[in-house]
Amino acid sequence: MTFPNHYSIATGLYPAYHGIIMNSFTDPVTGDKFNKGLDPKWWLGEPLWVTAANQGRKAVTYFWPGSEVPKDSWTCPKELCHEYGPDDPRVTAAVGRVDRMIGRVIQGLKKREIFDEVNVILLGDHGMVTNCDMKTIYIDDLAEWVKIPADWINAYSPVLAMNPKWGKDVKNPSEKNAELVAKMNEGLSSGKVENGVHECYGDHGYDNKYFSMRSIFIGHGPRFRQGKKVPSFENVQIYNVVAEILGLRPASNNGSSLFTRSILSSSGETGEVE
Numbered sequence: 001m002t003f004p005n006h007y008s009i010a011t012g013l014y015p016a017y018h019g020i021i022m023n024s025f026t027d028p029v030t031g032d033k034f035n036k037g038l039d040p041k042w043w044l045g046e047p048l049w050v051t052a053a054n055q056g057r058k059a060v061t062y063f064w065p066g067s068e069v070p071k072d073s074w075t076c077p078k079e080l081c082h083e084y085g086p087d088d089p090r091v092t093a094a095v096g097r098v099d100r101m102i103g104r105v106i107q108g109l110k111k112r113e114i115f116d117e118v119n120v121i122l123l124g125d126h127g128m129v130t131n132c133d134m135k136t137i138y139i140d141d142l143a144e145w146v147k148i149p150a151d152w153i154n155a156y157s158p159v160l161a162m163n164p165k166w167g168k169d170v171k172n173p174s175e176k177n178a179e180l181v182a183k184m185n186e187g188l189s190s191g192k193v194e195n196g197v198h199e200c201y202g203d204h205g206y207d208n209k210y211f212s213m214r215s216i217f218i219g220h221g222p223r224f225r226q227g228k229k230v231p232s233f234e235n236v237q238i239y240n241v242v243a244e245i246l247g248l249r250p251a252s253n254n255g256s257s258l259f260t261r262s263i264l265s266s267s268g269e270t271g272e273v274e
Contacts, residue, residue, distance in 0.1 A: 001205045003036065005125035005235060006065040011045035012239025012253030018045040020066070025154050026163055036065070043069045046251035048242055055248055085130030085202040119223050119245050123238065124215030126208075131158075132200040137193065145187035146180060158205040219273040221245075225265045228273040233259060 003023045004015040015021045019042050024035040034042050043066050049059040050071050061067035085091070102122065109115040139148055139160070148162065155161040164180060166173050187193055206213050214232060223245050236254045243250040244260050263273045 002125060003065045007043070007045075007047070009123070009125065009235045009238050010047035010049070010064065010066060012236045012250065012255040013045045014236060014254050017254060019043060022155060022161065025161075028163055038069050040069050040071055043071070045253070047071070048239060051243060051248050051251055052246060057246065057248070085132075085200045086128040087130050088200075088202075091202075117222060119219070119221030121220075121238075121242070122216065122218040123235075125235070126204045127211075127213040127215055128202045128204050129206070129210075129212040130200055131203050137188070137195060141193045142184055142187040144192070145190075146183040148180075158203040217273075219263065223264050224273045225263055228263055230263060230273060 001023055003020050007018050007020045011018045026033050047066055049061050049067060052059040109118055152162045152164050154163055164177055166176050170176055204213060237259045239253050240250050240255040240257060240260045244264055
């Protein structure tokens with residue numbers, strides 16, 4: 001999901017620790033709703049721009065979830081993929097435009113003869129997959145097995161996200177949740193529920209064990225090890241990497257200093273990691 005991933009990159013924290021568990025959700029205790037708002041009570045942890053500002057450094061962000069949230073010393077071609085899916089030629093053309101813009105930045109650094117002196121990181125927050133016909137399930141078609149109140153549902157796509165409200169008289173909500181899922185699975189496996197028809201579109205938010213849900217990481221500059229290639233890693237590692245490059249004291253996070261040392265070099269020889 002967009003907001004949880006962006007904020008994990010910025011804070012080095014898993015969503016359970018930084019608080020942004022979905023793009024929109026409801027607090028099960030207070031009933032308060034989060035919908036991409038800027039109230040600091042939702043945005044926990046310390047993002048990189050705050051770490052930098054708190055230590056007297058200049059920091060600038062643009063269009064990054066959470067960057068407009070006031071915290072401490074800080075004040076403040078994706079749409080096409082969703083509409084058409086990542087395999088559509090229009091998306092390919094949009095990616096080409098982004099690639100050319102990145103090329104302009106690199107050429108500008110080279111023209112100024114500082115490309116090998118600047119640490120540059122190119123990364124994404126998640127992957128994308130194309131969903132086409134016969135993959136949509138309508139909840140109303142499960143009514144024969146289970147009825148799900150609309151106010152239980154936090155999100156319908158890419159997967160159903162629910163917060164069942166059983167009431168205070170239910171002693172074991174976890175058991176009731178398991179029963180609810182079992183009834184839904186019974187309906188889905190009955191052969192009586194047909195998948196709905198939907199035009200092709202792009203989506204994400206599925207299990208990150210799937211390769212299509214993963215993204216890229218390329219680091220270039222004097223602090224990156226020469227020709228280093230690393231296996232897939234969790235995005236909570238990135239916060240410590242950037243903090244080390246900038247000479248910042250990182251806030252408490254879920255990343256590992258071992259990962260940082262594995263891709264960064266103490267020497268000034270320019271390298272590239274991917």
